[in-house]
Amino acid sequence: MDRAFFEMLAEQGYTFYDENGDIAISNPGWGQRPEQDHTCLMAMPDESVVITLRLPVDPVVADEPTPLGTVAKVGVALDGVPIFADAPSVLDTGHLPALDVCGGHIDPGGWYHWHATSTDVDTMLDAEGVASYCALAQDASAQFGYAFDGFPMYGSLKVDGVAPEGLDECHGHVGQTALGKTYHYHASSEFPNLPPCLVGVVAQDNFATTANAGIGAANFTSPDHEDAAPPGLEQAAETLGVSVEALMNALGAPGQRPDFVATAKALGVTEAELRDALPARP
Structure with a gap:
């Protein structure tokens, strides 16, 4: 963890370390408040959790786009990892979710998910001048997943390596992809670099887990x-x-x-x- 980052937060009134310089870390859980005022929330994995996701096979454009707020369900990566919108801010909770260098972490339910485009996250880090790099292979022009409305999500560049133009409010457009000419989303170079809204209709009950806590846990x-x-x-x-x-x-x-x-x-x-x-x- 970057000490300079925590020192910057301390200047803003959020002190995450003690007099010895040790960073405060707690295991988040619903109904449990960390003893310290400001801690890094780091949940433990539970490999027994089963996740069920439902996405439309034939996407349909909705009458109005659906805004995606904090921790809203965005989609799923090609390798099956769920993707969610921006993580809760320290301004909301006084605490920080411990995101890794690929923009992901473990939910209180014990399963891993991303808050960024893991295969194009370095583009965002470079744009912000952050000297940290995701261990996953990066490809800014490749598809990294599907949104929960069924439309594909791509990196920050088009298949020809050129930056996309004419993107709508959800950061998407109709264009040529490896899947043919279709509507698709593009990642941005700012965190969270995911679509701010979804243009398509999403399936009902599209996300559930067998976990005892966290998002999708029997609807809480x-x-x-x-x-x-x-x-x-x-x-x-x-x-x-x-x-x-x-x-x-x-x-x-x-x-x-x-x-x-x-x-x-x-x-x-x-x-x-x-x-x-x-x-x-x-």
């Missing part, structure tokens, strides 16, 4: 109670003096970055009270 419900809240949310609701239903409705859909200001206003609490009550997020 317990097996004996269909409408159960995510772990830690009942305690948060009690602390805030509101109902669990009201808190869940105010926070919005799982996997999206909550608007803490709007949520606090809707619940009649302060933003600080809301952040302190909520369980740590991955």
Whole structure:
């Protein structure tokens, strides 16, 4: 881990190391808050987890693009690794997900996923002047995966090695690819370098895991109670003096970055009270 990076965060009020210079690392879990105010969240792998993904075989353009918020489901890499939108910010949680040099990490459920285009992440790192390189083979013109609407996702360059032009708001266009002439997305040179929205229709229940926590874990419900809240949310609701239903409705859909200001206003609490009550997020 880059010490200069953590020193920069400390100057902004986020101190991730102690007086000995040791970086604080914690294993995230729903309903569990790290003892320290600021830690790197590093979950443990669980090789027993099974992931089920559903993507359209014949993509269909939707009436309106679907915005992709924080940790939203973007797609799946060609090797089967799930791809999600930008990881939660230290501004939201006070903590940092421990992303590796390829832009990925382990979900609290125990399975690995990316928050970047792993086969073109070096383009982004070079653009930012970051001296760190992904161990995976890089190819900025190759396809790296499929979005959850079924359309292919490519690196930051076209198949001829030229930068794409005329990209839409979702960073995609219709053009020639190895799959023929079709709509497809391109990675950008800025993190997160993934599509900010999806133009196509996504399948219902398109992501599920057998894990006991994290994204896709039985929709964050317990097996004996269909409408159960995510772990830690009942305690948060009690602390805030509101109902669990009201808190869940105010926070919005799982996997999206909550608007803490709007949520606090809707619940009649302060933003600080809301952040302190909520369980740590991955």
